Amino acid sequence: MTKPRVAFFDxxxxxxxxxxxxxxxxxxxxxxxxVEVVTFREVxxxxxxxxxxxxxxxxxxxxxxxxxxxxxxxxxKVLVAYGSCATIGGINGMKNKFxxxxxxxxxxxxxxxxxxxxxxxxxxxxxxxDYFVNGCPVYQPEFVKVLKCILAxxxxxxxxxxxxxxxxxxxxxxxxxxxxxxxxxxxxAGCNSWCINNGNICYGxxxxxxxxxxxxxxxxxxxxxxxxxxxxNKLDMYNKPRELDERK
Amino acid sequence: xxxxxxxxxNVEYLTRxxxxxxxxxxxxxxxxxxxRLDIVEAPRFFEGMLRGRSIFEAQHITSRxxxxxxxxxxxxxILAAEDALGFTPSPQTIKLRKLLLHQEMLDSHILHIYLxxxxxxxxxxxxxxxxxxxxxxxxxxxxxxxxxxxxCDILVGRHIHPISSIVGGFTKLxxxxxxxxxxxxxxxxxxxxxxxxxxxxxxxFPEFSRPTEYVALINNTDEYPLMEGELGSTDGLKLNKKDYxxxxxxxxxxxxxxxxxxxxxESYMVGALARLNLNYNKLHPKAKKAAEFLKIKPxxxxxxxxxxxxxxxxxxxxxxxxAILEDFKENGxxxxxxxxVGLNEKGTIPVKAGNGVGxxxxxxxxxxxxxxIDNTGKIINAxxxxxxxxxxxxxxxxxxxxxxxxxxxxxxxxxxxxxxLVRAYDPCISCSAHFLNVKYVNR
Numbered sequence: 001m002t003k004p005r006v007a008f009f010d011x012x013x014x015x016x017x018x019x020x021x022x023x024x025x026x027x028x029x030x031x032x033x034x035v036e037v038v039t040f041r042e043v044x045x046x047x048x049x050x051x052x053x054x055x056x057x058x059x060x061x062x063x064x065x066x067x068x069x070x071x072x073x074x075x076x077k078v079l080v081a082y083g084s085c086a087t088i089g090g091i092n093g094m095k096n097k098f099x100x101x102x103x104x105x106x107x108x109x110x111x112x113x114x115x116x117x118x119x120x121x122x123x124x125x126x127x128x129x130d131y132f133v134n135g136c137p138v139y140q141p142e143f144v145k146v147l148k149c150i151l152a153x154x155x156x157x158x159x160x161x162x163x164x165x166x167x168x169x170x171x172x173x174x175x176x177x178x179x180x181x182x183x184x185x186x187x188x189a190g191c192n193s194w195c196i197n198n199g200n201i202c203y204g205x206x207x208x209x210x211x212x213x214x215x216x217x218x219x220x221x222x223x224x225x226x227x228x229x230x231x232x233n234k235l236d237m238y239n240k241p242r243e244l245d246e247r248k
Numbered sequence: 249x250x251x252x253x254x255x256x257x258n259v260e261y262l263t264r265x266x267x268x269x270x271x272x273x274x275x276x277x278x279x280x281x282x283x284r285l286d287i288v289e290a291p292r293f294f295e296g297m298l299r300g301r302s303i304f305e306a307q308h309i310t311s312r313x314x315x316x317x318x319x320x321x322x323x324x325x326i327l328a329a330e331d332a333l334g335f336t337p338s339p340q341t342i343k344l345r346k347l348l349l350h351q352e353m354l355d356s357h358i359l360h361i362y363l364x365x366x367x368x369x370x371x372x373x374x375x376x377x378x379x380x381x382x383x384x385x386x387x388x389x390x391x392x393x394x395x396x397x398x399x400c401d402i403l404v405g406r407h408i409h410p411i412s413s414i415v416g417g418f419t420k421l422x423x424x425x426x427x428x429x430x431x432x433x434x435x436x437x438x439x440x441x442x443x444x445x446x447x448x449x450x451x452x453f454p455e456f457s458r459p460t461e462y463v464a465l466i467n468n469t470d471e472y473p474l475m476e477g478e479l480g481s482t483d484g485l486k487l488n489k490k491d492y493x494x495x496x497x498x499x500x501x502x503x504x505x506x507x508x509x510x511x512x513x514e515s516y517m518v519g520a521l522a523r524l525n526l527n528y529n530k531l532h533p534k535a536k537k538a539a540e541f542l543k544i545k546p547x548x549x550x551x552x553x554x555x556x557x558x559x560x561x562x563x564x565x566x567x568x569x570x571a572i573l574e575d576f577k578e579n580g581x582x583x584x585x586x587x588x589v590g591l592n593e594k595g596t597i598p599v600k601a602g603n604g605v606g607x608x609x610x611x612x613x614x615x616x617x618x619x620x621i622d623n624t625g626k627i628i629n630a631x632x633x634x635x636x637x638x639x640x641x642x643x644x645x646x647x648x649x650x651x652x653x654x655x656x657x658x659x660x661x662x663x664x665x666x667x668x669l670v671r672a673y674d675p676c677i678s679c680s681a682h683f684l685n686v687k688y689v690n691r
Contacts, residue, residue: 012292016315016408022359023407025394026387029379037376061292091312094297103296117293137315137408180590198405198412199419200589203308237301237309 004151007039007051008082009072011058011065012092012120016137017083018057024140034151053078053150059085059092059241060121073127078150081123082143084136088207089241091136092120096240120241132158136205136238139191159189160209163202167193175201181226183234186212205238253278253655255662271666273651283651285644285670298630303329303599303621304415304590310617310632311409316359318409319352319400320610321617321632323475328617329415332604333625335597340585341417342475347572348403348413349474349608350565355396355407356611357520357558357565360674361444362389365555368668369451385447388440395437399430399569416597417587427581431573434566441566445538448559453552454665458649460549460642461485461512462522463495465609472523472530472564474609482525483512489607492616496633509633515642518613518635519673520557521548535564551646552672558611599625612636612674636675643673 008018018040024031038048054076060069073079084090095103096119104112123129133146149156159165163184167174170193175182183204184196195202221228255275274282294313298306306329311322323345330337337345362385363375372378378386397407403422405411412420422430463485467477479487479495487494495516496509510516524531524539528546531539539545539560544553588594601623608615613635620629646669654662 014312014315014318016312016318019315019408022363022390023393023397025390025397028390029387032379091297091309092292094301094309095293097300098293098296103293106296106299107293136312137406175590178588179594180588194405195411199586200405200411200414237305 003034003036004052005038005048005050006035006053006055007048007076008037008055008057009039009068011056011069011085011123012061013058013083013085013090015057017085017133017135020137020140020143031147035147049075051076053080055080055082056086056123057082059089060123060126061092061095061117061119063116063118066118066126069123069127078130079123079127080131080133080146080150081129082133083138084134084205084207084238086123087129087132087134088205088239089120089122089125089244090205090238093240094237095120096243097236119244121244122241125241125244131156134158134188134206135191136203139194141192142190158206160211161189162209162212163187163189163191163193163196163206165189166191167196167202170197172196176220176224179224181224181231181234183231185217185220186235203237204235208235208239208242255651255655255659271647271670273647273662273666275651275655278655280648280651283644283648285640285647295630295632298619298627301627303332303619303625303627306617306619306627306630307414308409313632313634315408316356317352317610317612317615319348319404319407319413320608320615322410322413323349324606324608324610324615324617324632326413326415327475327606327608328604328619329606330604331606332602332619332621333415333597333599334602335416337417338585340582343572343576344403344418344421345413346475347569348400348410349610350569350572351396351400351403351407353474353565353611354562354569355393355400356674357562358389358392358396358444360611361448361555361559361562362386362392364671364674365668366447366451368664368671369453388443392437392440392444395433395440398433402426402430414587414589417585419587419589421581421583421586422576423581423583424577427573427577431570431577434570434573437566441563445541445559445563448556449542453550453556454668455550456552456646456650456653456669457549458551458646460645461516462525463511463516463518463638464523464526464614465607466526470530472527472532472568479607479614480526481511481516482522485512489605489616492605492607492618492633496616496638498633498637509638509641515645516638517551517642517673518638519554520561520611521551521554522613523609524548524557524560531560532564532567534567535560538563551643551669554672554674558674599623610635613638636673639673639675643670643675 038051054072081087085092100117108115131146133143146156166189167184180201182201184202186208187202187204188206188209272282272284307322307325310325311318313321367374375386400407404413412418462482465473465477466480467473479489495511498509525546542556544556603620606617615635616633618631619627622628654665
């Protein structure tokens with residue numbers, strides 16, 4: 001069997017998800033036995049236009065990004081949205097809360113015109129995506145699962161139940177019971193409730209479940225006397241570009 | 249021959265977290281007409297996006313500026329927020345933060361030394377060919393990196409975007425078994441560190457010198473300052489961190505949309521070499537021994553030696569981490585200091601209007617975060633100045649001095665030297681790789 005040729009590409013992001021690959025340690029060498037990494041800017045200078053699997057990190061925020069991702073899509077047999085920025089727009093999406101020319105002027109003053117920008121979009125909002133690896137950063141065990149699916153040529157389904165399911169299995173005390181709001185009840189699982197295990201809350205980096213228990217969540221908000229807009233504000237930290245989905 | 253030489257180097261589309269950039273070198277008839285490095289900040293608009301968010305969320309958001317320096321950004325953000333709020337962290341919290349910063353320093357320096365610099369010095373394009381030719385070296389690099397990550401996993405949940413380190417302290421504190429686990433990992437790292445120093449001793453770094461101003465944190469104690477003290481420089485600068493703008497003096501140059509920085513003279517350098525030049529005496533004895541072996545001394549003006557300074561810092565960070573952990577083992581970790589996330593919801597830390605600065609020595613140099621908040625704790629203004637922006641001007645001036653000195657070399661050799669120079673500053677792992685796409689025009 002010939003090894004699939006894998007290329008990593010980064011758009012607007014912190015490149016931490018690519019780094020998660022380098023963080024595999026010596027396991028990386030085992031992975032390199034199964035795939036041939038042909039482009040990986042963060043650690044390699046070799047590069048090529050000939051690849052089977054394109055792994056996309058980052059969100060689409062400029063006209064140039066749009067052209068580039070379309071070009072990559074046209075060459076790749078399989079396209080993977082990798083990390084929150086790529087799968088849901090992520091942190092970059094907070095920009096969409098502001099008028100673009102206003103935020104441009106705030107950061108770059110009179111040089112703002114040198115930095116033309118579009119509303120932040122997730123990759124699937126521009127081209128077709130075959131696999132989603134959610135999370136900020138991606139959770140390595142899940143990435144390995146997705147890689148196996150790609151190699152086997154079968155689809156990978158991102159868990160579409162709440163983080164709370166995993167959180168309960170990890171026997172964490174519910175944040176709401178500690179008087180803290182948490183986005184676990186509306187966020188897709190698959191991270192093994194990484195943040196809550198470490199004493200923090202869920203920030204919704206994996207995106208919202210497609211069918212959240214809306215009424216149940218409303219009851220929770222009422223019970224703990226939490227304003228809806230407070231939750232929405234928290235949700236907008238990673239999930240603001242979801243509005244562009246809804247508009248379609 | 250070099251008198252009539254034409255050289256045109258054009259490295260375009262250098263992108264990275266902080267920016268796109270180009271290297272442009274143009275020598276006509278042996279005379280340098282252009283020689284510059286443009287780094288432009290990529291539009292992610294972090295400072296703009298922060299406005300309106302709670303100061304308690306700043307750390308989570310700004311950690312995402314850079315996956316490589318996530319702990320550093322996170323810590324600079326926390327320090328700025330606490331400064332704005334007038335909150336003083338506990339000695340235990342400070343010690344744990346130091347331990348965290350050490351892991352980041354180790355992780356990043358190891359990545360730079362092995363994956364970026366070593367391939368150049370061994371004459372290959374990346375670490376991939378080294379898997380076959382230098383398998384033990386590659387395995388060692390990946391193992392060392394994994395070790396740092398494993399310590400971060402235990403300490404803060406993960407290295408990339410730490411979870412439990414927030415404004416006020418830590419949401420989860422290490423248990424005795426965690427201290428043992430971290431100690432075991434770090435002690436296991438010691439032989440690999442020795443091998444790293446030996447490897448570096450066998451590599452030959454280019455000879456070059458250009459005296460410049462070196463800027464780093466300085467202090468009055470015996471400690472190698474990474475998160476405390478004042479801003480200092482080899483030109484005698486001494487300023488409170490609140491006055492960071494007097495150091496960075498960002499200015500706009502005609503040829504580039506990137507802001508440049510200068511302090512006492514035309515440019516300055518931040519990073520491992522700057523820290524070593526200013527604070528050599530405060531390094532751990534084992535680190536000093538490594539420095540002697542690697543023949544690097546304070547007063548070094550060769551930017552290529554920044555990589556060597558990083559190796560010396562690795563030894564320091566490793567040994568100091570072990571010392572911190574042993575101290576915790578002896579005196580225990582006060583579990584009651586664990587804080588509950590959502591401090592502002594609980595009103596644990598009183599909120600007031602303020603303006604705070606965080607200055608942290610991250611792997612590539614001094615990093616500043618500055619927030620202004622209103623009396624509800626909402627961010628009104630934010631400013632982050634990263635080390636790479638500060639070094640940009642200095643790199644360019646090094647390039648301008650270096651090119652005329654190496655005109656007798658081939659274009660390929662000149663390009664490689666320029667790439668190696670920029671890479672020595674470790675401007676950020678990902679952008680450096682872009683320098684390999686060098687184009688010669690008009691040849």
